[in-house]
Amino acid sequence: xxxxxxxxxxxxxxxxxxxxxxxxxxxxxxxxxxxxxxxxxxxxxxxxxxxxxxxxxxxxxxxxxxxxxxxxxxxxxxxxxxxxxxxxxxxxxxxxxxxxxxxxxxxxxxxxxxxxxxxxxxxxxxxxxxxxxxxxxxxxxxxxxxxxxxxxxxxxxxxxxxxxxxxxxxxxxxxxxxxxxxxxxxxxxxxxxxxxxxxxxxxxxxxxxxxxxxxxxxxxxxxxxxxxxxxxxxxxxxxxxxxxxxxxxxxxxxxxxxxxxxxxxxxxxxxxxxxxxxxxxxxxxxxxxxxxxxxxxxxxxxxxxxxxxxxxxxxxxxxxxxxxxxxxxxxxxxxxxxxxxxxxxxxxxxxxxxxxxxxxxxxxxxxxxxxxxxxxxxxxxxxxxxxxxxxxxxxxxxxxxxxxxxxxxxxxxxxxxxxxxxxxxxxxxxxxxxxxxxxxxxxxxxxxxxxxxxxxxxxxxxxxxxxxxxxxxxxxxxxxxxxxxxxxxxxxxxxxxxxxxxxxxxxxxxxxxxxxxxxxxxxxxxxxxxx
Amino acid sequence: xxxxxxxxxxxxxxxxxxxxxxxxxxxxxxxxxxxxxxxxxxxxxxxxxxxxxxxxxxxxxxxxxxxxxxxxxxxxxxxxxxxxxxxxxxxxxxxxxxxxxxxxxxxxxxxxxxxxxxxxxxxxxxxxxxxxxxxxxxxxxxxxxxxxxxxxxxxxxxxxxxxxxxxxxxxxxxxxxxxxxxxxxxxxxxxxxxxxxxxxxxxxxxx
Numbered sequence: 001x002x003x004x005x006x007x008x009x010x011x012x013x014x015x016x017x018x019x020x021x022x023x024x025x026x027x028x029x030x031x032x033x034x035x036x037x038x039x040x041x042x043x044x045x046x047x048x049x050x051x052x053x054x055x056x057x058x059x060x061x062x063x064x065x066x067x068x069x070x071x072x073x074x075x076x077x078x079x080x081x082x083x084x085x086x087x088x089x090x091x092x093x094x095x096x097x098x099x100x101x102x103x104x105x106x107x108x109x110x111x112x113x114x115x116x117x118x119x120x121x122x123x124x125x126x127x128x129x130x131x132x133x134x135x136x137x138x139x140x141x142x143x144x145x146x147x148x149x150x151x152x153x154x155x156x157x158x159x160x161x162x163x164x165x166x167x168x169x170x171x172x173x174x175x176x177x178x179x180x181x182x183x184x185x186x187x188x189x190x191x192x193x194x195x196x197x198x199x200x201x202x203x204x205x206x207x208x209x210x211x212x213x214x215x216x217x218x219x220x221x222x223x224x225x226x227x228x229x230x231x232x233x234x235x236x237x238x239x240x241x242x243x244x245x246x247x248x249x250x251x252x253x254x255x256x257x258x259x260x261x262x263x264x265x266x267x268x269x270x271x272x273x274x275x276x277x278x279x280x281x282x283x284x285x286x287x288x289x290x291x292x293x294x295x296x297x298x299x300x301x302x303x304x305x306x307x308x309x310x311x312x313x314x315x316x317x318x319x320x321x322x323x324x325x326x327x328x329x330x331x332x333x334x335x336x337x338x339x340x341x342x343x344x345x346x347x348x349x350x351x352x353x354x355x356x357x358x359x360x361x362x363x364x365x366x367x368x369x370x371x372x373x374x375x376x377x378x379x380x381x382x383x384x385x386x387x388x389x390x391x392x393x394x395x396x397x398x399x400x401x402x403x404x405x406x407x408x409x410x411x412x413x414x415x416x417x418x419x420x421x422x423x424x425x426x427x428x429x430x431x432x433x434x435x436x437x438x439x440x441x442x443x444x445x446x447x448x449x450x451x452x453x454x455x456x457x458x459x460x461x462x463x464x465x466x467x468x469x470x471x472x473x474x475x476x477x478x479x480x481x482x483x484x485x486x487x488x489x490x491x492x493x494x495x496x497x498x499x500x501x502x503x504x505x506x507x508x509x510x511x512x513x514x515x516x517x518x519x520x521x522x523x524x525x526x527x528x529x530x531x
Numbered sequence: 532x533x534x535x536x537x538x539x540x541x542x543x544x545x546x547x548x549x550x551x552x553x554x555x556x557x558x559x560x561x562x563x564x565x566x567x568x569x570x571x572x573x574x575x576x577x578x579x580x581x582x583x584x585x586x587x588x589x590x591x592x593x594x595x596x597x598x599x600x601x602x603x604x605x606x607x608x609x610x611x612x613x614x615x616x617x618x619x620x621x622x623x624x625x626x627x628x629x630x631x632x633x634x635x636x637x638x639x640x641x642x643x644x645x646x647x648x649x650x651x652x653x654x655x656x657x658x659x660x661x662x663x664x665x666x667x668x669x670x671x672x673x674x675x676x677x678x679x680x681x682x683x684x685x686x687x688x689x690x691x692x693x694x695x696x697x698x699x700x701x702x703x704x705x706x707x708x709x710x711x712x713x714x715x716x717x718x719x720x721x722x723x724x725x726x727x728x729x730x731x732x733x734x735x736x737x738x
Binding site: 116118120121122123127129149150151152158 | 566
């Protein structure tokens with residue numbers, strides 16, 4: 001007994017020093033002998049600092065070194081605006097703007113006689129019961145806050161201003177009393193908890209929609225009874241036969257679901273004009289059931305609908321979908337080839353056929369996984385693409401037949417308002433909604449290791465995401481966007497955000513010169529006579 | 532019952548109009564902006580009159596009772612002195628009295644959670660005294676701070692704000708005002724209320 005007590009301290013000392021030393025020696029020789037990394041061979045052990053720093057770099061830069069306005073895809077401030085709107089239902093800023101006014105960008109032309117709040121055509125009849133956080137006390141190392149129930153104005157459009165998809169073309173048009181909704185996010189790309197929180201939060205907010213993404217309608221999308229827009233991609237997930245053909249029976253079944261309000265055919269996505277590849281090990285029983293594919297088998301989906309390679313064929317398909325389903329059918333595109341878009345519009349005019357809505361995804365749009373070359377350089381950004389489509393539709397006199405949904409980093413009310421002015425009727429948001437359920441921009445969506453349990457199906461990581469907590473943030477975020485749009489409309493002197501037009505916008509360059517934003521098309525297609 | 536809601540276009544007013552409609556009353560109110568009128572009609576007001584000269588007199592025609600929200604701004608606290616124009620309140624009530632209206636439910640701008648001094652600033656307690664000595668069949672209600680939270684449907688009658696009991700949801704205040712209209716126990720009564728644990732009807736019946 002005495003012997004143990006006597007030798008114990010020195011034994012502990014020896015192990016606690018010797019063991020790490022031994023480990024370091026082992027690592028040293030391992031680094032020294034390996035042939036893969038030059039830096040480790042030359043600087044064994046020490047070279048590892050490089051890998052550690054590289055690994056935590058994005059987080060460090062974000063928290064410590066990036067300025068408020070820096071950072072892509074979203075600056076620290078943009079991120080904060082979204083998070084605060086969701087968590088604290090608070091959008092006020094103090095002292096002034098942090099925008100860099102010397103830089104070029106769009107500005108809202110405010111009226112010298114803005115509308116009074118009570119002059120706005122808003123519908124706040126049914127209030128929203130939600131929760132928000134209130135900060136009691138904030139110190140350097142702690143923040144004391146509590147959550148309380150609150151009753152908020154939903155900022156719906158009035159009935160006459162509601163945006164209707166498929167008006168006069170289908171048996172069950174989709175009426176929208178709000179202009180912002182969720183862009184396509186599939187189950188699988190996001191985990192079930194994130195999708196559930198989104199579904200419930202969007203349902204509570206009302207007047208909005210949830211795009212299922214091309215991965216089909218999961219039970220999680222249905223969890224909250226939100227209005228769904230089912231996306232159909234070239235992989236035909238959820239509406240396919242075992243052989244991979246389009247299945248009208250499966251489609252009819254989806255169209256009969258009361259939650260499904262519209263269909264969107266995805267021709268392309270801003271961040272990826274590429275086909276899909278779904279690894280066999282990711283195809284669980286559940287995913288297989290939702291997507292109508294075989295469990296455990298790898299699925300490659302093409303980057304185009306195999307059967308529909310011309311507009312007439314595509315439009316006939318749309319007609320048939322609308323006839324069978326009775327619900328509005330739209331299509332999602334990325335604008336790059338302007339002549340081709342013009343051809344589409346021309347055929348719409350000549351055939352009298354076409355989609356009920358067109359979702360225009362800007363090249364800056366997000367995705368869970370793509371290649372850098374496609375993400376960065378394929379497709380025009382939204383503020384260029386949108387006005388081109390809008391103007392072409394007007395030029396051919398078919399603008400009234402189709403609604404435009406814009407997407408691409410439009411996560412704050414001012415950006416959304418600019419898009420409305422540039423021709424959009426509705427706004428699709430994906431990453432803003434990811435922020436509201438906890439995304440911290442770790443940018444590892446494609447690895448299934450999302451640290452906050454949003455873009456992962458890993459059960460352990462998902463434990464961090466509490467549905468009953470995050471759903472209210474989704475609701476508050478939607479409400480805050482709608483309220484913000486009314487704010488901008490009032491400042492521009494119109495009584496509803498549906499009335500924001502090009503004349504309410506102006507573009508300022510980095511030397512302070514301003515330019516009107518109408519006739520974008522004229523600028524890309526100079527007069528033929530002037531040659 | 533045809534009820535004129537004074538202050539109907541305020542936030543609290545919206546709740547009152549809606550609940551009056553639900554209880555089968557006909558609500559009348561006055562607004563400043565036309566767009567606002569549309570919304571109040573959708574909420575359930577049968578008659579929304581645009582504010583102009585003489586509109587008050589027109590609004591009172593055929594009315595059986597008045598719900599009067601004085602100084603309804605929810606955020607206004609004890610420190611503000613000119614919460615209401617006391618003389619104007621009395622003038623409009625005199626007008627109502629001369630129109631033969633007998634019943635008034637008056638929501639006081641004086642809050643239970645104010646200091647005694649603050650309760651008198653700007654004469655905001657004056658109209659209550661006038662009403663009590665008038666010929667009206669009145670109900671005068673004071674509450675704690677009114678907030679935009681979902682209603683609980685339960686209150687306690689109280690003369691002062693208790694610990695942790697310093698607010699009451701709009702929905703509940705509106706429910707009390709509407710319930711009081713025809714509840715004989717509230718006639719010729721002045722009382723204060725906070726959020727609590729008795730159902731609104733039971734609480735008012737106990738008066």
